[in-house]
Amino acid sequence: MGVEVAVEGLTKSFGAQNIWRDVSLVLPRGEVSALLGPSGTGKSVFLKTIIGLLRPERGSCVVGGVDTASCSEHQLYEVRKLFGVLFQDGALFGSMNLFDNVAFPLREHTRKPESEVRRIVLEKMELVGLTGAESKLPGEISGGMRKRAGLARALVLDPEIILCDEPDSGLDPVRTAYLSQLLIDLNAQLDTTILIVTHNINLARTVPDNIGMLFRRELVMFGPRELMLTSEEPVLAQFLNGRRLGPIGMTEEKDQATLAAEQAQLRAVTDTLYGIAPQLDPSPGLPPRLAVRRRKDRVMSALHQFPIPTQRSVIASLDAADRTRYGIGAPA
Numbered sequence: 257m258g259v260e261v262a263v264e265g266l267t268k269s270f271g272a273q274n275i276w277r278d279v280s281l282v283l284p285r286g287e288v289s290a291l292l293g294p295s296g297t298g299k300s301v302f303l304k305t306i307i308g309l310l311r312p313e314r315g316s317c318v319v320g321g322v323d324t325a326s327c328s329e330h331q332l333y334e335v336r337k338l339f340g341v342l343f344q345d346g347a348l349f350g351s352m353n354l355f356d357n358v359a360f361p362l363r364e365h366t367r368k369p370e371s372e373v374r375r376i377v378l379e380k381m382e383l384v385g386l387t388g389a390e391s392k393l394p395g396e397i398s399g400g401m402r403k404r405a406g407l408a409r410a411l412v413l414d415p416e417i418i419l420c421d422e423p424d425s426g427l428d429p430v431r432t433a434y435l436s437q438l439l440i441d442l443n444a445q446l447d448t449t450i451l452i453v454t455h456n457i458n459l460a461r462t463v464p465d466n467i468g469m470l471f472r473r474e475l476v477m478f479g480p481r482e483l484m485l486t487s488e489e490p491v492l493a494q495f496l497n498g499r500r501l502g503p504i505g506m507t508e509e510k511d512q513a514t515l516a517a518e519q520a521q522l523r524a525v526t527d528t529l530y531g532i533a534p535q536l537d538p539s540p541g542l543p544p545r546l547a548v549r550r551r552k553d554r555v556m557s558a559l560h561q562f563p564i565p566t567q568r569s570v571i572a573s574l575d576a577a578d579r580t581r582y583g584i585g586a587p588a
């Protein structure tokens with residue numbers, strides 16, 4: 257079914273070090289969102305704050321009617337059952353085989369009989385394409401398989417929200433493409449709200465419905481993919497095009513003179529314009545994603561607020577039935 261996550265004015269520091277401030281965004285129920293940002297901008301800290309592993313100084317994060325920023329430990333324990341988390345390294349126990357790793361949350365948090373545990377574990381392992389690998393140890397399998405095992409484990413409690421911390425890290429482009437497809441397929445099958453933290457431009461361009469970007473301790477932007485992928489906001493455009501020129505530097509900060517020189521250079525060169533890559537569809541045979549219609553309705557109702565290039569790309573993505581539904585004439 258998927259549950260909405262509503263973040264408002266969230267601010268997090270460790271001692272004197274502010275990580276980000278005043279972050280507000282809504283992860284709409286059942287939609288896939290991605291959070292981008294250079295290394296060290298606090299994306300993992302954001303995921304941990306959403307699930308209440310870290311508490312912010314200010315702001316709220318409301319999930320299923322509970323504010324994970326300020327609720328009691330008991331409420332947190334309950335609300336965490338809504339989440340499945342895929343940690344950066346898969347976080348598998350090295351001494352347990354994949355079956356026991358995936359079964360772990362079920363044995364820890366439920367009193368299900370072993371026969372039921374077995375049924376659920378095998379079902380989730382099939383969902384991520386790991387049937388037959390149940391007895392393997394994490395050290396005996398590839399990084400991609402470890403990610404998928406981590407994902408199966410994140411799914412066993414039937415979460416309403418899945419948080420994936422860099423699911424593509426350490427994977428080659430082909431495995432990343434498979435994993436991207438898997439996330440879309442899971443969303444189609446489960447209608448779960450998904451937040452993916454990633455550095456991968458391809459994944460960011462083809463998987464999420466919504467994209468956000470953290471930079472210099474702030475959420476630069478968060479919005480529908482059409483808005484973000486057509487944005488001329490310098491940080492976003494640099495990141496999504498993988499350019500060296502732009503506000504993001506090796507140390508994250510560039511001085512004003514360097515920035516001005518680069519902007520002049522940027523204007524002088526023909527830019528690499530990728531346009532909007534189409535979003536991945538679920539694999540053949542799977543149901544359509546329920547979030548697609550809900551999202552389209554939302555984006556269309558706000559269309560007039562978007563810049564012209566965004567409006568054009570949204571309209572270009574509509575099929576004939578959509579055009580009738582939203583009262584838009586046939587393309588010229």
Ligand SMILES: Nc1ncnc2c1ncn2[C@@H]1O[C@H](COP(=O)(O)OP(=O)(O)OP(=O)(O)O)[C@@H](O)[C@H]1O
Binds near residue numbers: 275293298300302
């Ligand atoms: N528990 C903690 N105590 C103190 N500082 C922390 C803690 N956790 C994270 N940090 C600091 O917060 C900052 C952001 O870390 P985080 O891991 O969230 O970045 P990130 O954007 O996920 O980076 P990457 O893309 O490299 O994974 C870092 O400077 C890190 O050292």
